[in-house]
Amino acid sequence: MISLRGVSLVYPNGVRALDGIDLEIGKGDFVFLVGHSGTGKSTLLRLLYREMAPTTGEITVDGIRVECLRRSRVPILRRHIGVVFQDFKLLTDKTVWENVAFALQVTGAHTRDVIRQVPRVLDLVGLSHKSRMYPGELSGGEQQRAAIARALVNNPKILLCDEPTGNLDPSNTTEIMELLLRINLKGTTIMVATHNQAVVDRMRRRVVRLDNGRIVTDEERGYYFLGLGQSQILSG
Amino acid sequence: MQATAIGTVTVTIVLLGAFLYARAVLVHFGAGVLNQIEISAFLQDGTSPARTEAMRAALAHDPRVLSVQYVPKKEGLQELRRRLKGEIDTSILTENPLPNMFRVRVRTPELVPAVAAEIRKMPGVQYVNYGQDVVGKLLQLVAVARRVGIAVITLFILVAGIIISNTIRLTVFARRREIAIMQLVGATNAYIRMPFICEGLLDGLLGASLAVAALEVGRASLVPRLVAALPFVAANVVNVNLGTLVPQLLLVGAAVGLIASWISVGRFLRT
Numbered sequence: 237m238i239s240l241r242g243v244s245l246v247y248p249n250g251v252r253a254l255d256g257i258d259l260e261i262g263k264g265d266f267v268f269l270v271g272h273s274g275t276g277k278s279t280l281l282r283l284l285y286r287e288m289a290p291t292t293g294e295i296t297v298d299g300i301r302v303e304c305l306r307r308s309r310v311p312i313l314r315r316h317i318g319v320v321f322q323d324f325k326l327l328t329d330k331t332v333w334e335n336v337a338f339a340l341q342v343t344g345a346h347t348r349d350v351i352r353q354v355p356r357v358l359d360l361v362g363l364s365h366k367s368r369m370y371p372g373e374l375s376g377g378e379q380q381r382a383a384i385a386r387a388l389v390n391n392p393k394i395l396l397c398d399e400p401t402g403n404l405d406p407s408n409t410t411e412i413m414e415l416l417l418r419i420n421l422k423g424t425t426i427m428v429a430t431h432n433q434a435v436v437d438r439m440r441r442r443v444v445r446l447d448n449g450r451i452v453t454d455e456e457r458g459y460y461f462l463g464l465g466q467s468q469i470l471s472g
Numbered sequence: 473m474q475a476t477a478i479g480t481v482t483v484t485i486v487l488l489g490a491f492l493y494a495r496a497v498l499v500h501f502g503a504g505v506l507n508q509i510e511i512s513a514f515l516q517d518g519t520s521p522a523r524t525e526a527m528r529a530a531l532a533h534d535p536r537v538l539s540v541q542y543v544p545k546k547e548g549l550q551e552l553r554r555r556l557k558g559e560i561d562t563s564i565l566t567e568n569p570l571p572n573m574f575r576v577r578v579r580t581p582e583l584v585p586a587v588a589a590e591i592r593k594m595p596g597v598q599y600v601n602y603g604q605d606v607v608g609k610l611l612q613l614v615a616v617a618r619r620v621g622i623a624v625i626t627l628f629i630l631v632a633g634i635i636i637s638n639t640i641r642l643t644v645f646a647r648r649r650e651i652a653i654m655q656l657v658g659a660t661n662a663y664i665r666m667p668f669i670c671e672g673l674l675d676g677l678l679g680a681s682l683a684v685a686a687l688e689v690g691r692a693s694l695v696p697r698l699v700a701a702l703p704f705v706a707a708n709v710v711n712v713n714l715g716t717l718v719p720q721l722l723l724v725g726a727a728v729g730l731i732a733s734w735i736s737v738g739r740f741l742r743t
Contacts, residue, residue: 315658327653342664
């Protein structure tokens with residue numbers, strides 16, 4: 237579903253943001269991207285939805301060669317990918333319903349489809365009863381669920397989450413992660429860049445660890461800290 | 473800010489319209505004067521009737537020539553007497569001082585100098601007159617007015633374009649979050665651009681409409697007074713055809729708005 241081969245990104249000032257990344261992510265995978273701040277997690281996600289282009293290397297997302305995509309084709313790629321951010325990026329002057337519908341409308345979708353799809357995703361994220369409310373009237377967890385609904389309304393095969401629980405308290409964090417898990421079970425490939433140790437350690441999913449723009453470890457059922465998991469298991 | 477943009481377009485189009493109108497009047501007026509120009513070719517005394525007839529035939533066959541009229545000296549004197557009647561006592565003339573002459577009219581004013589020069593070279597022609605000074609100056613005046621006007625209008629259209637473009641850029645900037653989200657969820661640039669282009673187009677059209685209205689009011693109230701003050705312009709001003717001017721002005725306004733907004737949104741979408 238997602239494939240990176242020898243991907244590097246060097247900024248004009250010479251800083252290497254990513255260095256020789258090789259990564260394969262299969263259909264329906266759930267992958268955590270962990271590492272210190274500034275280590276290239278967000279940058280890696282941005283390359284996937286073509287917010288940035290790599291200096292060298294090949295990126296394939298759902299069969300689309302991303303790095304050589306013409307500008308006019310980028311919207312097509314983005315309709316295959318849902319993206320969720322730490323700060324939700326909701327439009328504050330639109331209701332939850334309107335925020336979700338907006339994502340469909342701007343792709344030129346039929347009103348018929350909007351009326352069918354929006355309730356479906358709002359139901360999926362459990363916000364049907366608050367669809368007429370504005371983001372300012374919702375809790376952080378609810379806002380993030382609205383953002384996830386918006387990311388999913390186009391039926392993307394891939395959901396990219398950049399610190400989705402960064403602004404949330406532990407109980408909201410749990411809710412959001414459970415929601416992501418449910419979405420994953422429906423077959424959506426999910427990548428989550430996170431700093432949240434508790435989340436990663438509890439879920440025991442594939443963990444790709446970045447350091448200084450390189451992948452240092454890639455474990456099938458990993459922990460947030462390298463080696464810590466094993467010691468916990470041994471001591472437990 | 474939007475009012476500024478519309479206002480600038482209005483001022484620009486008013487100036488453009490006034491200029492085009494004035495030019496139309498001037499061209500009309502000038503054409504009226506220039507079309508009345510005739511070349512008077514005075515013949516040497518003693519030119520044979522055969523030679524005179526040959527000249528007439530040659531001129532009549534020239535495709536540039538509209539009409540040739542032979543005026544014998546006797547007729548010329550009668551005409552002069554008629555024209556000067558009551559001003560000068562022409563009975564003091566004891567002999568006819570006028571030569572025989574041709575009155576030649578050509579098809580367009582621009583042909584006058586060339587045709588006149590050729591006539592002068594014909595044997596038997598003593599002197600050619602077509603109001604050289606007046607014609608030359610009039611032609612020059614029209615050319616200068618045209619050039620200066622075009623420069624001023626170009627400048628104003630440019631200023632209007634820049635102001636509209638800045639207005640749109642501010643709107644784009646105010647909605648940058650929305651635009652970023654649109655791009656994120658896969659809206660095409662054309663889709664994102666559309667409302668801003670429409671806004672620019674509307675600003676331009678609105679400005680141009682106001683300008684057309686202002687021009688119409690100005691023409692209705694100013695021109696009659698102008699005509700009253702300067703009697704000789706009357707017929708020309710009334711005859712100017714304004715049918716194509718209004719759509720032209722609206723088109724210019726719309727084009728300025730369209731192009732300016734296209735450029736300013738395009739710049740934003742590339743980053």
